[in-house]
Amino acid sequence: MTSAFLAHVDRDEDIEREYGPGYEDEPRAKTLARIIEENLGVHEVRILGGGSFGIAAATAEEGGDVIKLTIDASEVETGTVLTNASPESYPANVVHLQGAWYVRKLRVLGDSWFDPKTEIWHYAKHRVGLLRMERVNPLDRFGDTDVRAGLREYVAYVKHEYGLWPHVIRKISRAKARDKFLHASIALERLLMFVWEERHEQVARDIARALGQLRALGIYAVDVHGANVGWLPSSPEAEIYKVFDIGMSSVGPGAPKPTEIGRKRTDAEAYEAPVLGRPVKVAELG
Numbered sequence: 001m002t003s004a005f006l007a008h009v010d011r012d013e014d015i016e017r018e019y020g021p022g023y024e025d026e027p028r029a030k031t032l033a034r035i036i037e038e039n040l041g042v043h044e045v046r047i048l049g050g051g052s053f054g055i056a057a058a059t060a061e062e063g064g065d066v067i068k069l070t071i072d073a074s075e076v077e078t079g080t081v082l083t084n085a086s087p088e089s090y091p092a093n094v095v096h097l098q099g100a101w102y103v104r105k106l107r108v109l110g111d112s113w114f115d116p117k118t119e120i121w122h123y124a125k126h127r128v129g130l131l132r133m134e135r136v137n138p139l140d141r142f143g144d145t146d147v148r149a150g151l152r153e154y155v156a157y158v159k160h161e162y163g164l165w166p167h168v169i170r171k172i173s174r175a176k177a178r179d180k181f182l183h184a185s186i187a188l189e190r191l192l193m194f195v196w197e198e199r200h201e202q203v204a205r206d207i208a209r210a211l212g213q214l215r216a217l218g219i220y221a222v223d224v225h226g227a228n229v230g231w232l233p234s235s236p237e238a239e240i241y242k243v244f245d246i247g248m249s250s251v252g253p254g255a256p257k258p259t260e261i262g263r264k265r266t267d268a269e270a271y272e273a274p275v276l277g278r279p280v281k282v283a284e285l286g
Helices: 002-009 013-019 027-040 073-083 146-161 174-194 201-216 267-272
Strands: 045-050 054-059 065-070 097-115 120-134 219-221 229-235 238-243 249-251 259-261
Touching: 002 027, 002 045, 002 054, 002 097, 027 065, 027 097, 027 120, 073 097, 073 120, 073 219, 073 249, 146 174, 146 201, 174 201, 174 219, 174 249, 201 219, 201 238
Parallel strands: 097 259
Antiparallel strands: 045 054, 054 065, 065 120, 097 120, 219 249, 229 238
16 A cells, blocks of 8 residues: 555656656655554555545455545645544534544655646645545445536536636635635535535535535535545435545644654664654654
8 A cells, every 4th residue: 555655646756766666665665554554553455546646545354444645735634623523513424534644754756736837747745644534435336427427527617616726726825725715615515505406416415514514613625526425324225425535625724733643663762762852742643
């Protein structure tokens, strides 16, 4: 999983030439694997899918969780808000997040934004995020039907109308970007509730509810296309739809900050190489 993650997101051509396109022996891949094993107790996974910003894998046990590695900072920030939410306020139509962290001292050179005028990708060093969440069933049972296509169409329309593209967002202040996300989230919720629900009532209702539930926590999200939505049975005859990818979003300035996770030191390692430095503001895992 960790090698596949780096192969998906890393754009450092020198490292790729040295270790090959699979990144199997790359030191960061080994470090990430040890961190997941030591801190999460996960030793075996099955890759579910990946893209330019991350990769997700299912833990081996029956009914297990999903482990995700990502370079999308907004997903880690949003995950942190969700993990700090009370049981009463947790969004019913968003997957349950059990943890969201940054990996200590690890960076990758990944996609930052695409300039449509020059048709050039710009790269930047990104922190690596690690998330653990409940697993849901994908919308595969609908195949290539209008559920996925319709969601993709509405999300793309709203993102276009409000200019929610990386090359636009990076040029404006965080406050202005947050305002765009707020109004886009409201607009998308209304589209789903009053336009699309005639064709796919429950999917539309549940995803629209997720957007409102997230806003109640100060999270303004829009990227709820079909590849980011899944379902779980809520009864023998019914199901509930949940958003499982909460990237491309905005959290408020007072939101809790993500903690860091790293290698766990043995007593011998701690004695031989004590770590001295400035106090941290939050508790760390690792």
